[in-house]
Amino acid sequence: MKKYFPVYVRVPLLFSIFFFAMEFFIDSGDKPAFVKYPIVILILFLFLFVLIAMEIVLKATNNILNSLLTEEQRKQKEIEDNLPFTQTPFYQNLMQKLVRSRKIEEEDELIMDHDYDGIKELDNVLPPWWVYLFYGCIAFAFIYLVRFHILGHDDQTTEFEKEMAEAKIAVEEYKKTAPDVMDKEKVTLLTDAADLAAGKAIFETNCVACHRADAGGAIGPNLTDNQWILGGGVKNVFNTIMEGGRAGKGMVSWKEIIKPSDIQKVASYVLSLQGTNPADAKAPEGEVWEEPAN
Numbered sequence: 589m590k591k592y593f594p595v596y597v598r599v600p601l602l603f604s605i606f607f608f609a610m611e612f613f614i615d616s617g618d619k620p621a622f623v624k625y626p627i628v629i630l631i632l633f634l635f636l637f638v639l640i641a642m643e644i645v646l647k648a649t650n651n652i653l654n655s656l657l658t659e660e661q662r663k664q665k666e667i668e669d670n671l672p673f674t675q676t677p678f679y680q681n682l683m684q685k686l687v688r689s690r691k692i693e694e695e696d697e698l699i700m701d702h703d704y705d706g707i708k709e710l711d712n713v714l715p716p717w718w719v720y721l722f723y724g725c726i727a728f729a730f731i732y733l734v735r736f737h738i739l740g741h742d743d744q745t746t747e748f749e750k751e752m753a754e755a756k757i758a759v760e761e762y763k764k765t766a767p768d769v770m771d772k773e774k775v776t777l778l779t780d781a782a783d784l785a786a787g788k789a790i791f792e793t794n795c796v797a798c799h800r801a802d803a804g805g806a807i808g809p810n811l812t813d814n815q816w817i818l819g820g821g822v823k824n825v826f827n828t829i830m831e832g833g834r835a836g837k838g839m840v841s842w843k844e845i846i847k848p849s850d851i852q853k854v855a856s857y858v859l860s861l862q863g864t865n866p867a868d869a870k871a872p873e874g875e876v877w878e879e880p881a882n
């Protein structure tokens with residue numbers, strides 16, 4: 589055996605098995621266990637230390653045992669050590685345990701007493717590898733039955749749906765508190781239909797009372813012409829909605845009520861109405877706005 593698992597394979601192998609077993613069984617959330625619990629590192633080191641100590645002790649006892657062997661036995665051992673793997677006692681024993689086959693010379697004891705036109709049958713035992721697999725299946729089926737059909741644990745689809753729903757809530761939660769980075773300097777005109785539709789919805793809830801549904805103007809000025817009191821272009825319009833109009837005129841600051849990124853949408857929507865020329869709109873007010881060339 590030792591030949592196939594020399595010390596430099598054996599120790600790392602056992603160590604990794606132990607390591608992954610710990611990772612698997614310790615519930616440490618989204619971080620690896622050894623990061624979350626420093627004690628795990630300590631235990632791993634301890635385990636490594638034990639492994640190395642065991643190797644040293646093994647080596648020493650082996651040396652002592654070897655020195656006690658006679659010349660004859662030593663030669664015998666050398667032969668055994670150099671056997672191909674399938675002929676080692678370890679492998680042979682393992683196979684015997686797994687299949688429990690009987691030698692051909694012992695078939696007399698196994699033969700069953702019926703005879704079908706010369707065809708006879710041997711009463712071999714079921715091979716243990718098969719029997720254990722079968723027991724394993726029964727145990728699995730039983731646990732499965734109890735978990736999913738009696739206790740009603742979630743199946744994979746439900747698990748998936750639950751996790752997706754949780755993630756959705758988390759995303760919404762995050763969006764609520766995430767800093768909204770839109771400001772006067774960064775704001776750009778949106779042209780995407782979905783953004784404009786969102787802008788329209790915001791306009792209809794908050795702005796129509798003073799600007800009219802077609803933005804032709806009532807208490808507030810006409811927003812569809814090319815004249816602006818407070819400046820045209822997306823940056824100025826965004827700024828007007830964010831900060832409000834001149835004091836006492838009625839146009840409040842909306843930044844506490846509407847998120848800046850939504851104000852960008854409603855500003856883009858307002859600008860998309862340029863030149864729509866609604867019926868009996870308010871007369872233009874302010875200066876004609878020319879987009880600065882840059």
Ligand code: HEC
Pocket residue numbers: 790791794795796797798799807808809811815816817818819825828829832833834835837838839840842854855858873874
């Ligand atoms: C309470 C009435 C009222 C509401 C509600 C209102 N506004 Fe105004 N709005 C005004 C008034 C009045 C002015 C003119 C401000 C001034 O003269 O300084 C104005 C000015 C504006 C201007 C600048 C027009 C220009 O010529 O420079 C824009 C753009 C604007 N509003 C957009 C909106 C948007 C978008 C909403 C909805 C989020 C909104 N307003 C809601 C009354 C209102």
